[in-house]
Amino acid sequence: MQKIPLGTSGMHVSKVCLGTMTFGDQNNESEAFQLLDYAFDRGINFIDTAEIYPVMPQAATQGLSETIIGNWLKKRGLRDKIVLATKVAGPSRLISWLRNGKNDLDEKNIRLAVEGSLRRLKTDYIDLYQLHWPSRNVPFFGKVIFNPKDERPSIPVEETLTVLGKLIDEGKIRHIGISNESAWGLMEFIKTAEAKGLPRIVSIQNAYNLTDRHFEIGMDEICFRENIGLIAYSPLAFGQLTGKYIDNPKIRGRLTLFSSDWNAHYRRPAVLEATRQYMQLAKDHGITSAQLALAWCYSRWFIDATIIGGTKLEHLKENIDAISISLSDQIVDRINEIHSLITNPGL
Numbered sequence: 001m002q003k004i005p006l007g008t009s010g011m012h013v014s015k016v017c018l019g020t021m022t023f024g025d026q027n028n029e030s031e032a033f034q035l036l037d038y039a040f041d042r043g044i045n046f047i048d049t050a051e052i053y054p055v056m057p058q059a060a061t062q063g064l065s066e067t068i069i070g071n072w073l074k075k076r077g078l079r080d081k082i083v084l085a086t087k088v089a090g091p092s093r094l095i096s097w098l099r100n101g102k103n104d105l106d107e108k109n110i111r112l113a114v115e116g117s118l119r120r121l122k123t124d125y126i127d128l129y130q131l132h133w134p135s136r137n138v139p140f141f142g143k144v145i146f147n148p149k150d151e152r153p154s155i156p157v158e159e160t161l162t163v164l165g166k167l168i169d170e171g172k173i174r175h176i177g178i179s180n181e182s183a184w185g186l187m188e189f190i191k192t193a194e195a196k197g198l199p200r201i202v203s204i205q206n207a208y209n210l211t212d213r214h215f216e217i218g219m220d221e222i223c224f225r226e227n228i229g230l231i232a233y234s235p236l237a238f239g240q241l242t243g244k245y246i247d248n249p250k251i252r253g254r255l256t257l258f259s260s261d262w263n264a265h266y267r268r269p270a271v272l273e274a275t276r277q278y279m280q281l282a283k284d285h286g287i288t289s290a291q292l293a294l295a296w297c298y299s300r301w302f303i304d305a306t307i308i309g310g311t312k313l314e315h316l317k318e319n320i321d322a323i324s325i326s327l328s329d330q331i332v333d334r335i336n337e338i339h340s341l342i343t344n345p346g347l
Contacts, residue, residue, distance in 0.1 A: 001043025024064025
């Protein structure tokens with residue numbers, strides 16, 4: 001498994017990152033241990049989680065993903081061999097149970113979040129601490145249209161970076177990243193850090209897949225010129241790009257278990273049509289739809305790591321195996337042709 005530097009962090013991470021949002025809900029601890037063991041044996045050293053996981057977030061299960069990872073790290077004695085990433089939640093009315101519904105990216109909440117994650121993960125430090133989504137009004141999670149009417153009070157970037165700097169000085173976190181950010185937000189974090197002598201972000205975790213390639217519109221250049229690593233999530237569009245929902249619309253999975261506005265963008269008719277065309281392309285070239293979608297992400301020059309999951313061992317194996325697939329010029333040309341006809345339907 002290839003390992004590359006993540007941004008300017010100096011940390012070398014596997015090109016494949018194990019996502020854990022199913023741990024504690026769709027996967028119990030025993031199943032999660034199997035997935036973690038297999039991923040580690042295949043050379044994956046990068047694990048991503050969040051304080052609000054598993055998905056869908058709810059008070060009864062909040063933090064279970066981190067707890068399971070912490071139990072695994074302690075039992076296997078692998079902490080020094082793993083690059084561990086987690087996230088602090090931003091403000092949202094959908095998680096009103098978290099810190100009494102007054103959560104934001106200020107010192108009080110970030111400190112409470114870090115201490116909770118450290119306790120659940122059974123570790124003294126977090127390698128990569130990420131802001132799960134911005135404090136300010138910005139479209140994310142399938143929304144792309146900025147609406148000034150939605151403006152609200154928010155925590156300034158400088159204030160958030162100052163808190164994170166203190167936590168780095170205290171040794172509780174080592175590097176920082178952002179997630180679900182816009183081009184403006186990405187540059188604001190970079191500029192503020194440089195102007196104020198505050199910690200610089202090393203990564204951004206945003207959605208990227210065959211139905212959502214808007215990261216290529218300017219964000220890729222910023223990451224290149226500023227040496228920020230993209231950690232791509234949802235490479236399979238919540239499983240849609242595997243083709244399983246086309247074959248069986250009622251199959252058990254995130255798009256059927258958690259049907260809501262949170263994932264509605266991956267159930268649009270245009271996404272289904274694009275998926276059908278990618279499924280046919282994969283079939284024509286003797287690979288699975290999932291392998292096509294993942295091989296595309298693994299081959300993109302601007303992606304440092306791609307987050308994959310898999311509630312079953314066979315799915316995880318297929319997802320990891322896709323790292324060895326090389327897409328021909330013919331396949332890439334056809335992907336771009338489909339994209340030009342059905343552009344970013346997953347936005």
